[in-house]
Amino acid sequence: MTIDPEHVRMVEALLFAASEPLDEATLAARLPDGADIPSALAAIEEEYRYKGVNLARLAGKWTFLTAPDLSWMLEEERETTRRLSRAALETLAIIAYHQPATRAEIEEIRGVGLSRGTMDVLFEAGWIRPRGRRRTPGRPVTYGITEEFLIHFGLDDIKDLPGFEEMKAAGLLSIEPSGIFSDLRKAEEEDELIDEEEEEY
Amino acid sequence: MTIDPEHVRMVEALLFAASEPLDEATLAARLPDGADIPSALAAIEEEYRYKGVNLARLAGKWTFLTAPDLSWMLEEERETTRRLSRAALETLAIIAYHQPATRAEIEEIRGVGLSRGTMDVLFEAGWIRPRGRRRTPGRPVTYGITEEFLIHFGLDDIKDLPGFEEMKAAGLLSIEPSGIFSDLRKAEEEDELIDEEEEEY
């Protein structure tokens, strides 16, 4: 039996335009009576075998799909350079200066709650990491900066982060030292920024 | 130069997978360097010419569409398209054939004022856009059609509008005011109203 080429065209158009795979009964209902659906499908399958798009049978239904060897083309890697939000920037700075710091401590210093996205961005950037847990009730996770952070900011060591006096000299600060900075300076003197009360993972 | 069949497959896959028409630059960016996109497209156009799905060029971009003669059987897949009022349809046609056109010019051709809603409907459909301002007194905004308009109406270029070249040759597309009413007013101002010069935004 020869296949009517018009029927092949119709099946082609239906499968192309359909928003979901179609079974043979559905195709038959849309085509003229007596159309040989299996033969039309076989002809299409054969015709598209080596094309960029193939006829595929999924769960007993038919659809066109991108050839498996070309599916990589449909994925695009896009490098986007993004700027940190103010919240992320401040959070990062606080973690850098106060590490290890818990979420609650960051919130306390910033005076506002920390949205989930803020920490996520810093994790995604690869600049912070969980460091351990505080030995306080609730055993909160502490965060610290990563080696990537040091590399990105061109620091050899976290202790190279400018202290209060340097920041002031650089014109970044115009206020009097607060508790935070006296802590810092004390820590510098002690040559120890790391919380003693910390278990490493 | 022979066409690399792999490149044809790739273009095929991309055009099938894309949810909107793609231009040649987009295709070229996805294909290996030096791929001959125009030849690949020509090969595909030829190959699909008699199939149930054809290659079409809309607004300078490429996409696969079901064959025009099969539209009768695709009832179920059809999107429900907005029915435009006669006023909106005429306004759209006037903008398309005369673009850039000002509101006053549209009103002059139709002989009636343009209700606000009419333009809104066309803006909402994404078919018209402001193009610039006429350098005439009052600096009226001019309107033109969008790429979506061309795609929706299956046109590659404004010149593909039905009867466009004939109408242009017959002088029907000039936007000279008829002067019928303005004659009685200020015939001497007539020349100033005709100003093809336009500043793009």
Next chain:
Amino acid sequence: MDKGSFDEAGEKNPDVIPLPTTSLLVDLDGYEGPLDVLLVLARDQKVDLLKISILQLAEQYISFIEQAHSLRLEVAADYLVMAAWLAYLKSRLLLPVEEDEGPSGEELADRLAFLLKKLEAMRNAAEKLMNGSIVGRDRLQRGRPEGVRITRNSTYECTLRELLQAYADQKERKGIVNPLRLMRDAVYTVEAALERLEKMLGTLPEWTNLMAYLPDNLTDPFRQRSAQASTLLASLQMAKEGNLEIRQSATFGPIEVKRRKPGK
């Protein structure tokens, strides 16, 4: 006819043509303005609009409007203006041409014919456009495009200076000498909650709403939220240590706690 009576028509800037009123739509059923009526009448002549008899058309239009009048239909101003203008045109076409009086009657007639031709062309074009191959109606795009998946690799940009500035700004914005202590005042710490919970738990032996253990002097909503969170954390800590049982019967329902008896 007195030319002065056409000043009104002259004032008719296309920009300010009044919108068709409801009564107009009812009375001149289906017509969209005087030009529309003219076009319909012109088509009756069954010739190319450029070769149309404007004189005949003017007479037809005027009698059309008069008819509407005799039927006591309310006729909108722009229809009347057109009738008056056509009457004027008619007179110019019939009377000998006077010198220096602007465009001749023939010129005006040609322009009107052209205007009608143009409107007709646009009507036909609109119709052809709608009858053409419309994508989504007559020719369909792929029904289930795989689309192109975009995997975004974000690189974040931040300089050390920005980082320091952010830290400094943050301090500056607070504008307070010792922000740490102030903040601690506002926050009800977990330690404090733990202390309170441990102390109070024995006094309430049965299942009790956890919120009953909140300090009762909380007026500031921030402090209250802070206390709720800290008390919950403290209860979880105590449950972990085996000193407390917690239950919650429904999502977002009240959380109840009870001291866990040793050895149980």
